[in-house]
Amino acid sequence: MGFTCPNIDGTVAKGGCIYCENESFSPNLSKEHKVFKLNPYLTENPHIDKQLLQLESQYNRYKKRLAKKFGAKKFIVYFQSFTNTYAPFSTLSALYEKALELPDAIGISIGTRSDCISNEVLDFLRLKKDEGKEIWIEYGVQSAFNETLNAINRGHDFENAALWIKKTKEAGLNVCVHLIFGLPNETQEMMLQSVQSVIDLHVDAIKFHSLYVTKHTKLARDFKNGLFVPISEELYLDTLIKAIKMLPSNIALQRITAGVQDDTLLAPMWCYDSHMQKNRAKEALKKAGLEY
Numbered sequence: 300m301g302f303t304c305p306n307i308d309g310t311v312a313k314g315g316c317i318y319c320e321n322e323s324f325s326p327n328l329s330k331e332h333k334v335f336k337l338n339p340y341l342t343e344n345p346h347i348d349k350q351l352l353q354l355e356s357q358y359n360r361y362k363k364r365l366a367k368k369f370g371a372k373k374f375i376v377y378f379q380s381f382t383n384t385y386a387p388f389s390t391l392s393a394l395y396e397k398a399l400e401l402p403d404a405i406g407i408s409i410g411t412r413s414d415c416i417s418n419e420v421l422d423f424l425r426l427k428k429d430e431g432k433e434i435w436i437e438y439g440v441q442s443a444f445n446e447t448l449n450a451i452n453r454g455h456d457f458e459n460a461a462l463w464i465k466k467t468k469e470a471g472l473n474v475c476v477h478l479i480f481g482l483p484n485e486t487q488e489m490m491l492q493s494v495q496s497v498i499d500l501h502v503d504a505i506k507f508h509s510l511y512v513t514k515h516t517k518l519a520r521d522f523k524n525g526l527f528v529p530i531s532e533e534l535y536l537d538t539l540i541k542a543i544k545m546l547p548s549n550i551a552l553q554r555i556t557a558g559v560q561d562d563t564l565l566a567p568m569w570c571y572d573s574h575m576q577k578n579r580a581k582e583a584l585k586k587a588g589l590e591y
């Protein structure tokens with residue numbers, strides 16, 4: 300789609316979050332992806348027609364696959380990679396509008412950063428919601444502790460996340476937040492405090508995963524230099540169970556694990572096979588009297 304991130308292109312910071320695999324850490328990636336990149340300051344987007352076609356063809360591909368695998372009939376279009384509100388408003392509105400018009404699409408879910416959303420975008424999405432569409436904004440919050448957010452080079456603080464979550468809720472939109480367990484120097488008590496902090500913001504859904512190290516990242520350097528020790532599966536699962544028990548029934552749990560099943564994963568190796576990982580997590584939840 301051509302999205303990048305203000306935490307990578309130097310607008311907020313360079314290099315991105317320390318766990319983000321991007322061209323700052325892999326010159327080959329930048330060669331491979333030497334393509335047009337969006338940002339909100341562009342006066343025109345010469346690639347919009349191509350992007351709209353790309354959106355449609357990706358949708359059709361995934362729709363077919365999910366319909367075959369799960370018998371799905373209705374779909375929410377997920378704008379997942381990088382920061383999907385980091386583009387001129389005309390580009391964003393064209394892409395979101397197109398997604399909402401695709402056959403059997405009942406809504407959209409937009410992954411972004413809390414320092415990269417505007418009242419203009421929220422107003423536009425509020426209108427779509429009023430027309431009966433299901434609209435989700437997914438904010439990468441990761442931790443409620445500013446010292447952690449600094450350590451991972453997040454580029455915004457927790458107060459910024461709280462402010463925009465509140466504004467998004469006031470616009471009547473659904474909010475899903477992402478939290479990571481195992482961030483540098485975080486204790487289990489801190490991880491659970493982050494869970495409580497987002498519960499207190501009345502979010503609608505949460506996605507959890509553990510911090511894992513992939514090759515082309517700043518975290519990979521820290522890991523190789525012994526400066527970062529990944530969370531164990533035992534501690535992750537114990538934290539996950541405690542976190543789930545804290546969730547009120549009106550907060551949906553949208554993800555309990557994540558992994559990378561290729562040779563870019565450096566550590567921890569228990570994150571390699573996300574299918575097996577999910578099975579082990581489900582088993583642990585079952586033992587704790589929880590179902591997922």
Ligand code: SF4
Nearest residue numbers: 304306315316319381
């Ligand atoms: S916000 Fe997302 S895309 Fe941007 S640097 Fe962090 S992980 Fe990468």
